[in-house]
Amino acid sequence: MSLYGPDLLALLPELIIVATACLVIVLDPVTSASRRDLLAWLSVGALAVCLGLTGGQITTLNVRVLAFSDLVVIDAYARFWKILLYGVASLTIFMSLPYLKIERVHLGEYYGFILLALSGMMVMVSGADLLTIYLGTELMSLSLYVMTGFNRSKPRSLEAAAKYFVLGAFSSGILLYGISLLYGLAGSTKLVSIANAVGARGADDPLVLISTILIAVGFGFKLAAVPFHMWTPDVYQGAPTSVTAFMAVGAKAASFAAFMRVFVEGLGGLKADWSFLFLLISVATLVLGNVVAIVQTNIKRMLAYSSIAHAGYALIGFVAAGRSVGASGGTPGLASIMIYLALYSFMTLGAFAVIGMLRKGGIEGEEIEDFTGLAKRQPVAAFLMLIFMASLAGIPPTAGFIGKFYVFMAAVEAGLAWLAAIALIFAVVSAYYYMRVVMVMYMRDPNPSSAAPSCLVNSPALSFVLACAVAGVILFGVFPNPLVGFALQSVLTLK
């Protein structure tokens, strides 16, 4: 025990989350239906404890604690993502409380799966070894597959789960293939050894390039980047809305975190090559995401394409990081992704919270048409949705503008002003479909013939989620300083 003591201590937050997950699943059968809320509270309590632990783990900024013979790294970069993920997971739990009850699938193991997925994400952001990162990815993905199909009575939910599983397994295979090739090159799966091996063999080695491409493809699936985005609309639409929110925000953030660490720490020597690759991918992603979103009538599908587009914007920051030269060495680009995804979390969680609780005659109202005239019936809910949509479109003074500002600033600094211009023109395209939601809420009168107009089923938990989301969108839109400072500090440990 004493041998592993420091290592276990480093992983204490992850261990607590996994233990709580097991506890929740074990306790579930012996908990009566009326007291299942307690399981959710137990999960949130564990998250709060972990937040304190993670915050306390890093006392000085430049410390990198390596644990389990360099398989896991605890640094400020990981801390940034973990704190974000704790927040996302707690808001998801609060959002799920009323949602699951209304959908009549309020089962305790749901919270267990959220925690398991979260522990996978935490391992991903802390992985210093390709296999650790792969394990984290799988733990996250497997939990998400189950959660996607959680609404057993709905065929669409099951279909989405099956699709997600097949495509996800496929992409994991590709990722693993890339990892195995790199192992062949370096004789190790540690990011440090890979960086050395890649540096020794040079960028022209075809094996290096092939394995880089395979890893990029594997992560491309997780990030929902074009052309690996096909699963996103179906899965986002079919999954229970709270799960969709968790996927759109948590899984995306964790995947980006791991992706950035792998490509910067492990494959940083190939900057010139992968930045061109991701340049193509980012343009394709934001063009396709934004254009296809226009024709969607289902709001979950629309937000799926919008989340694809947002991945494209975040990737611009990554291209900028790869392209930048000089003293800053890509820091602004990487930090801009962290800022972007953190802010994106607030607005996306808020939007999905509204969607999940919008009911039309007892059924989830997820068509854009169902929002018709919402401003008249529920002005507050409509106004919140307006803020989330404006933020997703990137209109100041909301958080979405700040996120885009930093990404484009990094792009311009890296000499990619033309890329920023293209991306911003497609932001105008995106404004069209976001504003369409505002339009139906505010400017269309509800159809008098429809028997049951949709309205938001409110509950304290939902109000809490919406309050947090809107506070994040507005406060960070007006006072982004703390978040920006935090991201700029945290990114420094990534090297």
Added chain:
Amino acid sequence: MYLATESAAKWIALAATLADLFVALPLWWLFDPQASQMQFTEHVAWITSPPIYYSLGLDGISLPLVLMTAGIMPLCVLASWNSITTKVRGFMASLLVMETAMVGVFVAMDFVLFYVFWEAMLIPMYLLIGVWGGANRLYAAIKFFLYTLAGSVLLLVAILVLYFYGGHTFDILALSQGTYPASLQTWLFLAFFAAFAVKVPMFPLHTWLPDAHVEAPTAGSVILASILLKMGTYGFLRFSLPMLPDASRYFTPMMVVLSIIAIIYGAYMALAQIDLKKLIAYSSVSHMGFVTLGLFVLNQQGIEGAVLQMVNHGITTGGLFLCVGVIYERTHSRLIADNAGLAAPMPLYAALLVIFALSSLGLPGTNSFVGEFLVLVGTFLWSKVATALASLGIILAAVYLLWMTQRVVFGVPSPHHFPKLKDLTQREFAMLAPLVILIFWIGLYPNPFVSRMHQSVANTIDSMSRAKVAPTAHPSARRAVPLLADSGEQPKTQDPSQ
């Protein structure tokens, strides 16, 4: 505002806009016309990395625009008093958000802060048109939104590029001192042009304006015409000219040609309109052509005329739109044919309408005469042909406005509206009378206005003429000041310090 009742919302909005006006008015006297730097500045750190400041300041160019904004907004609230019946609270809240953003645009001294204000008015204006607008409001609202947004996103890229070329600062004054390569200036000018020309709107980009004007409620039309359009010309004056002097000179012929096309084309379009609001909308395109013309002849008279004309157009066209709103509340029609022959039932209204129309066509003694005259003097120094063509716009303005007045005031009354028409109420008179006073004040004694902008305009021209890249292109601008004094036409524009 959602806590208040609907009638309380009106009073709160009125009180807020009036309070704003009373806070803004003393600036007129406290402002020092001799000072060449920004006044009433405020400089607070906002974002540390990159350094962005909450930085405000006024100079002689922004002072009249701020005062105009503060003055127009209470009138907008008054104009909406009875005409807005649904969701009053949301309407008034949108008006107040608009005012915040519009004043912010005119006083922001940090480029990012400017952009935040510039974009922040998109959503409230979108709602104003889309929720409380006319029959075709959805189309007009999204058209307005997408046009303006598409223009302004390129501005953001330009701001970021300037940051890295201009010494890692977003400070507008510092950026105005910078020197930028000629090819970069060309690109930046085009990006600025995309943002500002859409807002003005200049000729090929104007198509959103008639739709937005026609569908917007009265207050929305007034805000659009009086204030929003000025943000575009303000942008040209504050950013394009001082920051990109070489590109401005390079593009001057294009800008002048576009302005003249706008003047003549807008006037011709106005001639053909049967809808009062559309007529005024196209007349705005024409009148804003004078403003851009004055700006881009790049001399003291032209720019001073342009700034004055920005204020004049705000007063006059605002008045015209308020008049249309008044009559629309009574007849529920904006068509000239339905509103003919108002002189007999509404004599006071008819008199005010005639005053606004005469002011709009630039009758000597009214405000627009002074502004248009200065612009034409400035243009004359640049090109005589351009002056002749632009003067055509004044003649056409006389044609369409007098023809409109003739039909509306003295035409054959339409039978079904005639009996129930009442003249102006006290509220309506109160919202039109201040504009009439301003029309004659500026028309007869423009000196207080011109002297306050004199130094700032001279600064702008100064910063342009400091040869930055092409030393050969020293403009005739500095010579222009004595020229005006020689002509003796406008002795009042002379600042005592000159």
